Amino acid sequence: MTKTKSSEGPKVSIDDAWRFILKVGEAAHRYGSTSGRLEVFLTSLAKGFGYQGEFKSTPVEIRFGLRETPDSQQRVEVMATPPPDFDLDKLARLGDVLKEIKAGTLSVNDADHRIDAIDQIPPPWGKFASMLGYVFTGVGLAPLLGAGWTDTLFVAVFSIIVYGIVLLSARLGDTAMKWMPLTTALVTGFLATMVKHWVPDLNLVLVILSAIAVILPGYSISLGAGELVTKHVASGLYNLKAGLITLIKQITGAIIGGTLATALVTLTTAEPQAPVDQKWMILYFPLLLVGLALAFQVSRRDLPWSVLISGIAFLAVMAGSSIMNANLGNLLGTIAAVIIANFWGRKTGRPVSIVLIPAIVMLVSGTIGFRGLASMASGDMVMGVNQFIQMFIVALTVLAGVFIGFFIVRPEPSL
Template sequence: MPNAETFKQKRRFIIRLGKALHKFGTNSFRSEAHLQHVADFLELKAWFIITPTSLTFTFLDDDDQEHNFLVRVKPSELDLGSLARTDELVDELISGKRTLDEALERLEEIAEMPNPYGKLISFFAFGASSGAFAMLMHTSWNDVFWSTILGLIVALFIFWAERSKRVTEMLEPLSSLVCALAASAIASVDPKVNAPLVVLSAIIVFIPGLSLTLGLSELSARHLISGTARIMDAIMTLFKLYFGAFLGMALGSFVWQPLPFEASEPLNDWTAWLAVFILSSTLSVLFRLRGKDAPWAILGGFVAFGTSLWASTYLGLALGAFAGAFALGVYSNLFSRVMNLPSSIVLLLGLVVLVPGSKVFIGLNTAISGKEMLHVPDIGSQTFLIFMSLVAGLIFSNVAVRSRKSL
C-alpha cells in the first residue's frame, strides 16, 4: 500500500478511536494518553486535545505537512462494556491478531452495539438505584419505597428523552419537577415521608458527583480546559435539578398542603451494606458493564465503602474518603494488571459509592431555603474536604500501584 494511503488509514483509525472513547465516557487525560500510545505503535506523529465538548487531532505526514481534524461533540454517558471491548480491540491490533482494516470494522461494530441489558432491566435498575441511595442515607423503609417508585418515573423520562430532542433539553429540571410534585402529593397523605430526601433519591442518577470528581482530577493533572468545562457542566446540572425540585415542592405545597413531617425509625446500620450491593449492581447495568466484569466492579464498591467506613471511625469523614479512594485506586490498578483491562471499569463504579454529590445538592438546598433536608453539620466544608480527599486518594494510589493500561 502506498505511504499516502497507509497514512490515511492510520489517521482514520485514530480519529474513530478517539470518537469512540469519548462516546463511551472516557475522561480527557486517559483518552489523550491512550490515543498517543496507539499513535506511537502505528508510527504516526500525532497530537491530541480532548475536552468534553470537542476533539482536536493533529497529524504530521512523511512530508512534514500537518493534517488537522476538529469535531464538536456533546458530553457523553458511561459505557464501560464498550470501553472494555475497545481496549481488547487495540490489544489485538498491537499483537497482530487483527489488521488495521479489521480493527476499523470491529470499532464500528462496537460503537453501534445496543444496550446489552435492554429497556426492562434498565428500567428496574433506575428504580433500584434510587431506593438503594435512600437506604445509604439511613432513612426509613417508607422513604426507600417511595424513592424506588419515583426512580421508576425518572426512568420513563430518560427513555422518553432518547426519542425526543425537546425532552432531552429539559430532562433534568423536568424530572426533578415531576418528582417533587409527586413527593408533595405523597406527603399530603403520608406524614412520615421525608419529601425532599425522596426527591433527591429519585433523581440521584442525575446528581453529577462523579463528574465533579473527574473534573477535579483533570484539573490536578493540569488538563485545565477539560477539567473546568466538566466542573461547570456539573454545576449547571445541579442548578437545573435544584430549580426543578424547588419549583415542584413550591407548587406541590400550594396544591396539596403536605402534612407536618413525622420522623420514622431509621434503618439499621447493616442495611448500608445491602444498599452498597444493590447500588453497585444497578450501576453495573446503567454503566453497561459486561457480565464477566460486573462482579469485580461490585467488589470495588465494597472495597471503597468498607475502607471508607472503617477509616472514618478513626480519622473522620474526609480522611475516611481519602482511605476509601486510595484502596479503590489500588484495587482497580491491580485489577488492570491482573485482568489486562482498563482500571476505569472498576474504578468509576466504586467511585460513585464515595462521591458526595448528594451533599452538594443538600448544601444548595440549605443555603437557598434555609431548611435542612438532613442534619449534616458544616456540610459545605465537609463536602469540599471529601472531594479533595477523593482526588488525593486516587493520585496516591496511582503512585503506589501503577496501572498496566492508560485507560
C-alpha cells in the same frame, strides 16, 4: 496495506494510522473515556504505530495531531464532539479491539469493521434491567443517607418514574435531554410532596435525592476539579460548569414541583421516621453496587468485578471513617479502588474505567451538593454553604486518592 510487527506494535502507514486514531478517539470519547485517559491512550497508540502524536480532549472537542518525525509537518484536525455518555460495555469492547491491535493479531483495516460494529451492538442490559439499576441505586442509597423504610419504598416507586422520564426525554431529542435534570426533579418533587400530605413523616429531601441519584452530577463535579488540578483547564471548567448547572436545574425542579404540590394540598409538620437499622446494610448495600453497574451498562462479564471493587472501596471508606473521619474514609476508599482497578486492568488488559467509574461515582459528592443547595433554598444559608463547600472537599479528597493510587500502582495506558 502491508502490516509488519515492530517492537512496540504493528507499523502501519501514516494515512491508515491517522484515520484509525481519529475513529478510536471519537468512539472512546463517546463511550465515556475521560480527557486525561484518552489523551494518554491516543499518544500511546500513535507511538505503537511508530509516530508521534499530540492530543487534547475536552467534553466538546478533540484536537488530533500526528507526525512521522520531530522535524516533519504535523497533521492536525479539531473534531467537534457531543458531550460524552457512559456506556462501559462498548468502551470495554473497544478496549478488546485495541488490545488485539497492540498484540499484532488484528490489522487496522479489520479493526475498522469491528469498531463500526460496536455501535450496532445493543446494550448488555435491556430497559427492564436498566430500570432496575435506577431502582437498586435509589433503594440502596436511601438507607445509607438515613431514610426510613417508608421513605425507601417511595424511592423505589419514584426511581421507576425517573427512569421513564429519562427514556421519554431521549426519544424527544436534545432539548428534552438538556432539561431532563429539571423535569425529573420537578416530577419527583411534586409527587413526593403530594405523598407527604398523607405521610407526614416522609423525608422529602432524602426521597427526592435518592430517586434521582443516578443522574446526580457528583462525578462530573469531581472530574472537573481533578482536571483543573492536572492542568486540563478547558475540560475541567466544562465538567465543573456542567455539573453545577445540572445541580441547579435539579434543585430548581424540586422546588417548583414542591411549590405546585403545596398549592394543592396542605402539609403537616412531623418528625422524620426512624432510619433503617444498619443491620440491613447487608441487603441494601449490594443493591446500590449492582444498581450502579446496571445503570452504567457494565457488561455481564465485568459486573462481578465492578461490584467487588466498589464493595472493597466502601469497606475502606468505613474503616477510614471509624479511624478518623469521613474525609479519611473517602481517601482510603479511593486509593483502594484505584489500586485494585489498576491490578485488574493489568491482569485482563481491559480498560480500567469499566470498574473504576462505578466505584468513584459511589464515593463522590453530588448528594452533598444537592443537600447544600436544598438547605440554601429553604433559608438555612449557613448549613447550605457548609454542605456546598464540603462537596468540593470530598471531590478533592477523591482526587488525592486517585493520585496516590496511581503512584502506588502505575496504570497502563488504557481507556
